[in-house]
Amino acid sequence: MDVKEARGPTHSSRCKLRVKLTGNYRTWQKFDNVKPSKARLITSHTPPLLPYAMLNTEPILYLATSVFALVSLSWARKQWQNRKHLPLPPGDIIYARLLTKPVLVINSEEIARDLFELRSTIYSDKPQSIVYEPFASDFNTALLPYGDRWRLHRRILHQPFRQANIPTYHAGLLRTTHQMLFSFLQDPTNYASHIQMFPAFVMSIVYDYQPKAKDDYLLHIMRRYLDLIVVAVGPSTLMILEAFPFLLQLPTWFPGVTYKRASVECLQAGHDVKEIPFQYVKERMSNREMPACVVADTMNSMNGFENEVIEAAIKEAACIAFAGAHETTVGTILVFLLAMNFHPEVQAKAQADIDRVIGKDRLPDFNDRPALPYVDAILRETLRWNPVFPMGIPHATTTSDIYKGYFIPKGVTVIANTWAMTHNEEKYPNPDEFKPERFIREDGSLTSDTVPSVFGWGRRACVGRHLGDAAVWIAITSFLATFSVHKALDEHGEEVPVVPKFSSGIAIHPETFPCRIIPRFQDASVERLMQLTGLDSL
Numbered sequence: 183m184d185v186k187e188a189r190g191p192t193h194s195s196r197c198k199l200r201v202k203l204t205g206n207y208r209t210w211q212k213f214d215n216v217k218p219s220k221a222r223l224i225t226s227h228t229p230p231l232l233p234y235a236m237l238n239t240e241p242i243l244y245l246a247t248s249v250f251a252l253v254s255l256s257w258a259r260k261q262w263q264n265r266k267h268l269p270l271p272p273g274d275i276i277y278a279r280l281l282t283k284p285v286l287v288i289n290s291e292e293i294a295r296d297l298f299e300l301r302s303t304i305y306s307d308k309p310q311s312i313v314y315e316p317f318a319s320d321f322n323t324a325l326l327p328y329g330d331r332w333r334l335h336r337r338i339l340h341q342p343f344r345q346a347n348i349p350t351y352h353a354g355l356l357r358t359t360h361q362m363l364f365s366f367l368q369d370p371t372n373y374a375s376h377i378q379m380f381p382a383f384v385m386s387i388v389y390d391y392q393p394k395a396k397d398d399y400l401l402h403i404m405r406r407y408l409d410l411i412v413v414a415v416g417p418s419t420l421m422i423l424e425a426f427p428f429l430l431q432l433p434t435w436f437p438g439v440t441y442k443r444a445s446v447e448c449l450q451a452g453h454d455v456k457e458i459p460f461q462y463v464k465e466r467m468s469n470r471e472m473p474a475c476v477v478a479d480t481m482n483s484m485n486g487f488e489n490e491v492i493e494a495a496i497k498e499a500a501c502i503a504f505a506g507a508h509e510t511t512v513g514t515i516l517v518f519l520l521a522m523n524f525h526p527e528v529q530a531k532a533q534a535d536i537d538r539v540i541g542k543d544r545l546p547d548f549n550d551r552p553a554l555p556y557v558d559a560i561l562r563e564t565l566r567w568n569p570v571f572p573m574g575i576p577h578a579t580t581t582s583d584i585y586k587g588y589f590i591p592k593g594v595t596v597i598a599n600t601w602a603m604t605h606n607e608e609k610y611p612n613p614d615e616f617k618p619e620r621f622i623r624e625d626g627s628l629t630s631d632t633v634p635s636v637f638g639w640g641r642r643a644c645v646g647r648h649l650g651d652a653a654v655w656i657a658i659t660s661f662l663a664t665f666s667v668h669k670a671l672d673e674h675g676e677e678v679p680v681v682p683k684f685s686s687g688i689a690i691h692p693e694t695f696p697c698r699i700i701p702r703f704q705d706a707s708v709e710r711l712m713q714l715t716g717l718d719s720l
């Protein structure tokens with residue numbers, strides 16, 4: 183990656199422009215550090231010369247003025263067209279080139295807010311890639327270009343996942359969380375695969391479908407799609423295929439073209455993930471079973487039965503909701519476990535709070551949240567310490583822009599460097615340390631910092647953030663109430679040191695690490711957990 187830190191504006195590079203403005207009464211205006219609004223105003227609002235000429239009876243003066251105005255205008259236009267000569271932004275913005283692709287990396291929350299939120303019409307697009315279609319990623323909401331198809335997806339997802347609607351999912355979230363607790367009790371060493379089951383709660387929200395604890399057919403289809411694309415659409419494959427697109431044209435029998443075979447599998451899995459769970463709901467609807475889920479509600483409210491475009495968007499958005507929830511909730515819970523493994527004092531403090539507020543005779547529920555600020559601080563610190571998307575999901579510009587005098591080209595990939603923002607030393611001193619206290623005020627209440635940057639920016643910010651927040655909160659609070667995680671012990675009873683390793687890719691999570699998950703509820707028996715959760719053993 184050829185990274186150039188761009189220089190700040192120099193006197194000579196500033197655009198100095200003298201342009202005649204509108205009307206009979208004309209003034210000369212000079213402007214430095216051209217602002218796009220002003221520049222556009224001048225090029226597009228300068229009126230035609232004829233009305234001015236008609237007012238002016240002196241032909242020579244008219245001719246001279248016209249020639250001068252034309253020259254000025256053409257120079258102004260040239261400057262506007264040659265804006266690439268303006269300097270690229272320094273410091274908090276880095277301009278880089280990824281092979282042939284220009285990339286702008288934003289390291290500051292303030293600039294991210296200025297661009298993604300205050301100029302959202304320019305910064306809400308997503309970079310497109312020729313590999314999306316062959317790897318069944320062309321229907322992923324998070325990658326769709328800023329346009330009607332994305333708007334339709336967003337409309338479908340916004341309604342069910344808006345903050346006010348989240349309490350309707352509390353019961354399902356509690357059930358899935360309690361099932362996970364049973365799995366931890368019965369088979370603690372396989373903790374990572376139990377956490378992988380947790381996003382099953384989305385299946386019930388989206389398809390009114392309760393996956394079986396083991397070998398569930400629909401869950402297998404969803405997970406297979408994710409597993410395939412995560413491996414196939416890795417950054418290295420993406421870069422190589424984009425640089426040498428002819429590689430995609432090679433036949434599958436050609437030696438070494440594993441990506442072609444991966445593409446065939448991805449396309450099949452992409453078809454299945456859209457169609458099979460959707461048809462499950464549709465069949466139930468045609469049997470007049472009235473499933474209560476996002477797909478059925480949207481089909482009814484948007485008249486999806488009569489419109490192919492809407493039906494396709496519902497299929498796509500539904501399975502992408504599962505995909506969006508899967509990597510993120512699993513990753514965040516794994517980061518939490520890793521943090522608790524390293525910081526027994528944080529775990530003990532949170533457990534003391536939970537015991538004081540909830541006692542030992544019941545499990546946490548969502549009503550307990552306001553009384554447990556320290557647990558919320560742990561959740562925020564988990565999201566901050568190792569964000570699931572350390573570099574967000576890239577955006578792109580729809581038009582060129584000038585920000586604080588710096589030129590930002592059209593079509594450039596714009597990366598919000600979440601890692602830099604959540605590890606900003608000024609905002610989070612000793613950022614590599616896991617310290618939930620940074621979110622707690624002196625009076626014990628939570629600060630106003632909810633670490634929103636981890637959920638992305640502007641119009642493309644995560645549509646499932648309120649659900650994700652509720653899901654991870656109940657998962658970690660229930661875990662802390664019933665279990666503790668400790669370092670694993672070797673045959674001599676010595677603690678096994680953990681060296682954290684993370685998966686690679688756009689979304690990252692800790693790889694499985696050795697640990698002991700020990701029940702801390704009375705009796706530590708399946709029967710007692712049945713009493714506490716109200717569930718049958720699985």
Ligand code: HEM
Nearest residue numbers: 323324503506507510575636637638639642643644646650
């Ligand atoms: C801890 C949990 C989660 C985190 C940290 C997270 C993070 C993110 C981030 C960083 C983005 C990219 C935003 C951008 O482009 O600026 C995103 C987009 C998205 N997320 Fe999440 N997410 C979480 C949970 C969920 C859940 C539960 C769902 C499903 C209901 C979901 C569905 C989506 C979708 C559909 C998008 C694409 C939005 C768009 O491009 O318009 N996410 N998420």
